[in-house]
Amino acid sequence: MTYVDSGPKIAGTPPAAGGAPSPRRPLPSADGAAPAGNEAARLWAALPRELAIRFKPRVNPLARAILREVQRAVPEYRRPLEGGFGRVITQGVRQSILQCLESVGKPAHAAAPAEAWAAVFRNLGKIEFQEGRSLDCLQTAYRVGGQVAWQHISDFARATGISADALCIGAEATFAYVNEISALSIEGYTAARDRAAGTRVRRRQRLLELLLSDPPPAPGAVAAQAVAAEWVLPAEVAVVALETRPGRAQDPGDLHPDVLTVLDGDRPCLVTGAPQRDLRDLGSLFPGRRAVVGPTVPTADAARSLQWAQRTLRLVQRGVLPDAQLTLCADHLSTLWLLADQFLIRELCAQSLEPFAGLTPKQRARLGETLLVWLQTRGGSAPEIGKRLKVHPQTVRYRMRQLVELFGDRLENPDDRLDLEIALRAEALLDS
Incomplete structure (x- = not known):
């Protein structure tokens, strides 16, 4: 039997034309959907049961060949097959082969692999996430394993005289199975990733609570929580107070992942250890929502940064400070000091x-x-003061005579003059 294929050859690869199924099926991506049903089991069931019995002695040689080729093709797996990693990958290879053999000639009662088998491949996906790898390594291993399995199946077919139809069914079943176990591993990987993300979010929320506690907790407690939350504890932080909004606020995707956030509740805020990096475009991230950047303070004083940011936000809302979407406390320190108490x-x-x-x-x-x-002009002349007030100098002289009558020698005393200037500035702010 002669096959013609213009593409690269795998020993014994069946044709992609002429009605025979092609084994080169794309694996689902990490974000793709799992194949519907259990196509591989249906295909294995179409083959005679005696083929599984006759193939059984080839299980161990095939398992060794798959492991050898997988380690050659995937550098991350080139390590001794000992310990937990070795047990898992060896078990996965043997489970794959035995499950396929178990399905040969038997009706496919289930729409998906039995749970005991499926758990193995979900666990492989979970381990990949825990090892810090993407799914590329595992999917490459599955592809390589499928190719090696097909080579052994084609050798077995030539040695035993299996019909071309049965051989093509075996090829299609092999690569359908690769798709299915790949989908199971994606499922396990995704579940592990989502669990880890949820745990990390909860730990960072707890870290945020500790940082903003008043009085502050023991430094050791914050440091330990930062480690658990995978957050590098900076020497200094700045806290941003946000206006409250009804309903659940959406986390803007453009924020740096190291910015701690609480966007709901009665004191929504952000905490960052790198304000120059993280707050550069803050105004555009919360359209229609005022934000105030508190002072940059030692991390242990994060609660004070939030306190001043919230006070400043209230002054903006009252109109005491200019109405702006983004306000920096650092730009209004004298006003904040004047109105602190x-x-x-x-x-x-x-x-x-x-x-x-x-x-x-x-x-x-x-x-x-x-x-x-x-007072601001340090006893300026009537023309100078008149120019500032847009009144005639004679009007200034008249008013100054009144002020001397009211305040007398206090206008000559430096301490009294300071008190008067502070009082007049504060009164203007309080009445605004």
Whole structure:
């Protein structure tokens, strides 16, 4: 029997034309769907049972050949077949061969491989994830194993005079089986990956809670949780306070994976150890949602960075600070300091500006702005102050005479002048 194929040859490969099935079927990708049903079992069932009995003595030589070729083709598997790895891969190869033989000549009652068999290949996928490899190595191993199995089947067919039809069915069954066990390994790999991702998310949420605890926990507790969460503990962090939003917020995909996030609840925020890297495009990541970057602080003080970011956010929302989608605490330190304790600052305003108490609001406003400019210009001239206030110098002189009558020698005392400037600045912010 002569085969003609323009593609690369595998010894004994059946034709891809002339009605015979092609064994070169693509394996499903890591994101692809598993093949429906158990096509391999249906095909094996179409072969005579006696073929499985006659092939049985070839099981061990075939298993050794597959292992040898797999190790040659996949560098990651080139290690002694000892310990857990050796047991798993050897078991997988033997299970593959024996399951196929068990299916020969028997009705395919199940739509998928029996659970005991399936568990082996799901576990291989799980081990690949745990070893830190992609599925490429395992899928290459399955392809190589299928090719080696086909070579042995074709040798067996020539030696025993199996019909061409049976040989083609055997080829199709072999590579359908490779597809099915590959899909099972994808299933195991994906499940292990998803479990690990869920565990890591939970550990990072716990780490975030510890970092933002007030008072802070013991440094050892944070360090241990950082290790468990696979997060390199930085020397300093910055915390970003976000506006709350109804419903569940979506995590923006462009954030660096090392940014710790909590986007829901009553204090949504981000924590980063590399603010220059992670917060460069922050404004575009949360459209329509104000964000405030807190001070960069030692990691143990992360709760304080969040506290100041939240205070700043409230000032933005009240209109005390400019309304912007992204605000940096570092740009408003004097204002934050002035309003850090509103009780004390109101007491200072009441005490320092007590001479204004008998004035009308309009008089108070005019004299207050004139006094503030005079203090800011360090006793500037009437023309200079008038230019700042956009009033005539004579108006400034008139107001200054009133201020001298109200405050007297306090305008000459440096400490009193400082208190007056602080009070006037704070009052303007509080009334805004």
